[in-house]
Amino acid sequence: MIVVLKIILRNALRNKLRTLLTVLGAATAILAFCLLRTMVGAWHAGVAASSATRLVTRNAVSLVFPLPIAYLEKIRQIHGVARVSYGNWFGGIYIDEKNFFPNFVVEARSYLDLYPEFVLTPEEREAFLRDRRGCVAGRKIADLFGWKIGDIVTLKGTIYPGDWDLVLRGIYHGRDRTIDETQFFFHWEYLDEAVRGMMPARAGYVGFYLVGVARPELASRVAAAVDETFRNSLAETLTETEKSFQQGFVAMSSALLLVIQTVSILVVVIILAVVANTMVMTTRERMGEYAVFKCLGFGGGTITAFILGESLVITLAGSVLGILLTFPAVDMIRTNLPNFFPVFNVGKDTVAQALGAALLVALCAAAIPSRRAVRVRIAEGLARVG
Amino acid sequence: MAIPFSYSYRNLWNRRLTTALTVAGMALVVFVFAAILMLAEGLQKTLASTGSWDNVVVIRKGSTSEVMSGIEREKAALLETLPGIAPAPGGRNLLARELVVLICLRKEETGSPSNVTIRGGGALSLDLRPQVKIVEGRPPRPGTYEIMAGSGVARQFPTVRLNRTLRFAQREWRVVGIFDAGGTGFSSEIWGDADTLMQAFRRPVYSSVIFRLRSPGDFEPVRARIDGDPRLSLEAKREVRYYEEQSEIMAKFLRILGYSLTVIFSIGAVMGAMITMYSAVANRTSEIGTLRALGFRRREVLAAFLLEALFLGLFGALAGLVPASFMQFLTVSTMNFQSFSELSFRFTLTPAIALGSVGFALLMGLVGGVFPAARASRMEITRALREA
Numbered sequence: 001m002i003v004v005l006k007i008i009l010r011n012a013l014r015n016k017l018r019t020l021l022t023v024l025g026a027a028t029a030i031l032a033f034c035l036l037r038t039m040v041g042a043w044h045a046g047v048a049a050s051s052a053t054r055l056v057t058r059n060a061v062s063l064v065f066p067l068p069i070a071y072l073e074k075i076r077q078i079h080g081v082a083r084v085s086y087g088n089w090f091g092g093i094y095i096d097e098k099n100f101f102p103n104f105v106v107e108a109r110s111y112l113d114l115y116p117e118f119v120l121t122p123e124e125r126e127a128f129l130r131d132r133r134g135c136v137a138g139r140k141i142a143d144l145f146g147w148k149i150g151d152i153v154t155l156k157g158t159i160y161p162g163d164w165d166l167v168l169r170g171i172y173h174g175r176d177r178t179i180d181e182t183q184f185f186f187h188w189e190y191l192d193e194a195v196r197g198m199m200p201a202r203a204g205y206v207g208f209y210l211v212g213v214a215r216p217e218l219a220s221r222v223a224a225a226v227d228e229t230f231r232n233s234l235a236e237t238l239t240e241t242e243k244s245f246q247q248g249f250v251a252m253s254s255a256l257l258l259v260i261q262t263v264s265i266l267v268v269v270i271i272l273a274v275v276a277n278t279m280v281m282t283t284r285e286r287m288g289e290y291a292v293f294k295c296l297g298f299g300g301g302t303i304t305a306f307i308l309g310e311s312l313v314i315t316l317a318g319s320v321l322g323i324l325l326t327f328p329a330v331d332m333i334r335t336n337l338p339n340f341f342p343v344f345n346v347g348k349d350t351v352a353q354a355l356g357a358a359l360l361v362a363l364c365a366a367a368i369p370s371r372r373a374v375r376v377r378i379a380e381g382l383a384r385v386g
Numbered sequence: 387m388a389i390p391f392s393y394s395y396r397n398l399w400n401r402r403l404t405t406a407l408t409v410a411g412m413a414l415v416v417f418v419f420a421a422i423l424m425l426a427e428g429l430q431k432t433l434a435s436t437g438s439w440d441n442v443v444v445i446r447k448g449s450t451s452e453v454m455s456g457i458e459r460e461k462a463a464l465l466e467t468l469p470g471i472a473p474a475p476g477g478r479n480l481l482a483r484e485l486v487v488l489i490c491l492r493k494e495e496t497g498s499p500s501n502v503t504i505r506g507g508g509a510l511s512l513d514l515r516p517q518v519k520i521v522e523g524r525p526p527r528p529g530t531y532e533i534m535a536g537s538g539v540a541r542q543f544p545t546v547r548l549n550r551t552l553r554f555a556q557r558e559w560r561v562v563g564i565f566d567a568g569g570t571g572f573s574s575e576i577w578g579d580a581d582t583l584m585q586a587f588r589r590p591v592y593s594s595v596i597f598r599l600r601s602p603g604d605f606e607p608v609r610a611r612i613d614g615d616p617r618l619s620l621e622a623k624r625e626v627r628y629y630e631e632q633s634e635i636m637a638k639f640l641r642i643l644g645y646s647l648t649v650i651f652s653i654g655a656v657m658g659a660m661i662t663m664y665s666a667v668a669n670r671t672s673e674i675g676t677l678r679a680l681g682f683r684r685r686e687v688l689a690a691f692l693l694e695a696l697f698l699g700l701f702g703a704l705a706g707l708v709p710a711s712f713m714q715f716l717t718v719s720t721m722n723f724q725s726f727s728e729l730s731f732r733f734t735l736t737p738a739i740a741l742g743s744v745g746f747a748l749l750m751g752l753v754g755g756v757f758p759a760a761r762a763s764r765m766e767i768t769r770a771l772r773e774a
Contacts, residue, residue, distance in 0.1 A: 018661050025657030032650040061554050062488040159454045251498035252721035266414050273411035274658040280403050281665050
């Protein structure tokens, strides 16, 4: 056994340049594979981070239609509802459309209670609650734009016209790495008062209610009860768990996700072609040696073991290198493009999938050459040159 | 005298399996490169062809799309009187006040919800968009709960069929027509009557005002006039430009994705080409010696091996482009990040993408072949001959 391993390693290192090139090829491909899988994971970050005790209620027609603020009390009275918060998508632009980050207006106190994963210091929390023009930003966008507590942040409204000057009162941290640290929110009351002055018809509306239920088991019953309450009213509601709400968003761009997933499979086929090529060449060159092995009485199994072993050594070396490179690459993307991929972490399953893909590639790449090597007639193999 | 072409490609043919594997690797890279660019191109083509050059879209200042915008009735009336608008038959101006909202429908295959654009138009909306053609039924009558659906919507959503009804905004809406707007964004919309829809949705304001310019070149004075009127606080854009802007972010995302992926992927394929070419050189040492002994020069040997590598690239390009061109039969329907609504578009192959793919594949072949070819050309004649 040890001898076989030794021969495999020696064989792999016989043509150092070729092995190096194959390993590098496999490494870049596995790196690309891991990055693509991580990207798919980032797309689902909102789903993964959602809580089972939170529901989202919105207008049944679609998200662009609001709900009256008067629904608040009615929702509060529904049995099983522990907390209700509400808000609007604000859709403001900071200086340029390129600087995109999600920004909302919310009812601050209940929102912070409902989202304990957004961590503020008690002082920041108090300062934000006390200042009508106060706002809170996630750590990542505060870093990106160099904001400090007390800075004035001006958002240009796209839905609510005008320039909105807000004072940064808090910078929240995520409770853990799965929490989006690129959100931005300020007071619903502030927006509503301003809107009342400008366009009275649009005041007194919210975009969504966030409903906290006491226990996860109550979620579906409460959701049905909320929708039942407002059936046949002017604004019918659609209530779903935060998870399915987020999943709805993911599903809207499912075609893109499909493209990314397909491409991540194609890259595995690309390395397969490269490794298979290497293995075909190696075995072609060593046909004579295999014939000698056969003369000595070794069977097809041993020869297959040599070829498969070499294929495994080369592919796994490349894959491990690729996986190791993934971590710094992901770090770089996370720091440089925080507003594209707010949550960008390498999952354990990504690493497992990459190793699985590598194994599959090693097996497939060894298949044709070992068949050839096993089948070669001794005389033919010995006679062969080059 | 140069070494003949046939020397290069016959060598590739001699080692078919190796050549095929190398070409397959390159072909896949070319395929991904072409397919993602085709997707971005299809998206942009669809939105760019949606607008007409001589139409103007007016939305609220600061809004980035019709859905976000709002135009009060009195402002819309002011716009109606602007000079420079083309006349419509019947003495009115060729102008339509429109309402654009999103409704949530479920998709046929997946059952997942997606946002569909509903456009409430006026009497002249169809005149402003000659590309919109009714293929089944008739247009909705004003003042009724009737709608017509674009062919893209009818394909994607099972509930949208001729003579069926859709329920939204507390009413039943009958689909009385299906229209086709070619490969434009309108095919992904549902159209109805603006005033009826506004009442149903209880929205007192229009989303946008569209009008045709009397002379297509006279956009600037009209824009300046709208921009300068403090009563309006509206913004005018050429319809073409407006729709181009709607595709910018997503097309850019797709292009960056396409380029960065193919650069990484191509490293793998280049390694494959290098392996093949190095072994081609190593296996033919004595041949190279013979060629040199016959009087072929170093640079001719270099050229022969580079040519062999370029052939690899060329085959890769062809093997990648053929399946990529079949992708043109596919229609993709997804959410456009900017308008937040469903849009269907096709993979579109342009000569520029095809040429770019071929160039890219040749470059991969060249990079993969240059070091091996250099090694071949640097061999000493005597040593090379002795190797055999």
